[in-house]
Amino acid sequence: MSAGPAADIPAAPAPVPYEDGGLAPLLDEALARVRAPDVVVAVSRGGHRTVVSGGTAAAPAVPREDLGFGLGSLSKTFTVLLLADLARAGAVGLDDPLAAHLPGLPPLSGDACRITLRHLATHTSGLPRVPRDLFAGAVLHPYTNGYAGYSGDRLLSAYAHVRPRHAPGTRWHYSNFGLALLGSALAHTAGTAFPDLLTRRVLCPLALTATTAGADAARSRPDRAIATGHHGDGRTPFPFTDMAAFTPAGGVLSTPHDMLGYAEAHLRSAGGPLAGALRDVQVPQLRKGFGRRRETHTLTWFQHPASGGPVLFHAGATFGIQCFLGFHPATRTAVAVCATRHDRTSSVVHAAYTLLQSLAGRPLPGPAHR
Template sequence: MSLDRPGGALADRLAEAVTLIDAPDIVLAVTHRGRRTVISGGTALAPATPRHALRYELGSLSKTFTVLLLAQLARSDVLSLDDRLADHLPALYLPHAASRRITLRHLATHTSGLPRIPVDLVAGALVHPYRSGYARYDTGRLLDTFARTRPRYRPGTRWRYSNFGMALLGPAMECAAGADYGTLLTERVLRPLGLTGTTLGAGTTGTDAIGHRTNGRTPVPSADMGGFRAAGAVHSPPEDLLTYLEAHLSPGDTPLSGALRDVQVPLLRRGRRHRHTHTLTWFQHPAPRGPLLFHGGATFGQQAFLGFHPVSGTGLVAVATRRGRTCHMVDTAYELLYELTGEPGADPETEPDAQGVP
């Protein structure tokens, strides 16, 4: 399918994809060389605020914002990607030698050797699957737990997805820049890119999407990420997410051109037969006309996906509220993005990993 065809072919294809996703509220949006197409739907009655105007929880997609901030701070000589984390946490005693070798780059690329989440969060997640354990995990507790945690692998030797490691970028950047994470994100990323509807945490305007439990009726409270804000606290409307993708597709048109290019540079290979590449923040998979980059995210009641294909100038936004843990949105969005690169059907060996649940 070509996005350059006149008429409503793209809108029809997005509408078809919406029917494959089992979710109360769904928005699929495509940008192609600056031209936008947005389709919404879902199994629930349409909310008072149109679905495309709601602000959605991004979960782990927030990591792309955090690492873009990190890259911007590096470009501004506030810090270096290869600074040791310990140097930006000078008051924290680290008894494990491996912990003292962790760099900011290791945290961004999930090669720090730290576990996915702290051990003391695991039991609570199993007993209370819809309750955010992060809410009671403030920055002080996060740092204390890090000091006690021995990395499972020598930093820089293995890729292991880690919300724990990403969360530590927050206090490290705060120390380096002398400002809190929310202020840094707003002043150095959101405002320069014109993301006026994007917030850290729920907004105050009453236009936040609401997820539900499996029964489709019981609301799931907005995710409070506590000290894990850098790993999953961004909320954003689809329009802002399209703007965000367009900035990645045309970095030179933005004030963050250097940082936007930096986060797209391939850094390591992973996955089956090492076919998959990881940049500073994005997953990168091969496609016939050039690589596509993407990231997924999920909270206890919502799910999000962003992907873009630089060669064709195409970006895809997919956001949804959901009932329970499965709605087929990520697979559907990934296959649609692959199709929009100019080739029908995704390669089954390059299907996305199910990362993103906080």
């Protein structure tokens, strides 16, 4: 599951004045940059949506923009929004120890005891990217789904025996392990399964009716409505990815339109469902990296400077699908890009990020242009 590292992000283009009718060429340019069997580029500007699609394969039976795409690490933003909502409700505290929400564990090492829910959300827990017993399947063999069948009990056992790489809160280190544990802790506290909890507290209030979490929910969709991922060659299909206990870290499926709806909820200045939690997840928490690779991290989003104010974004990938979602509050702009191929040459992150920065440099058209 990709985190959208800064190394993949191009330099921001120079701002250009808005020209009426100038949106379509930018979307077409982004679409042409992405090489995959199925590609969707979707933009929301002030609540007005424009979607283009294409790809190297024949058009599927279902319009590409209606397909459910595996979001990979973009799923983490949903889990952290759930955390923020539960914190607003007083069910958890951001600085609660993780262990306090996972009772029954054996004695933990000193640093493991000090991991908080905030540390998990911001990737500062000190936990490795994946548990030791998952490393071979999830990292060394990128087209082998080692996550399938990884149970919640196995996840908790891995936590009980882990030795963090560094003291919590001292360094940023991306961790699927940490977000999986965060989802497990929230589910345990609420006394319900994570997919059901996310649906009830986040997906339903935001009217994300085409977004689901977990393998069972995904399998309830018609097969033809789920995007089929592909290996790096762009031809070999890859089966649906069951993330099991790692669903909070990478097991959400969504359509491009629902992705825009999710971003639009973040762009509302006030009011609406989860308004407080949506603001909370956009508050900067830390800065990491140096020089061109220096960036700000909110509770869940990467934040980069842009014209008129920062852009916030996150990328994600399953074993055969890559997605990007970003938004620019100053111009009420959101960009979602999905592709059924995951490798560096597919250019999803580069194309999507460039489009987002380009639109951030263009003020919204006035009422006469709408």
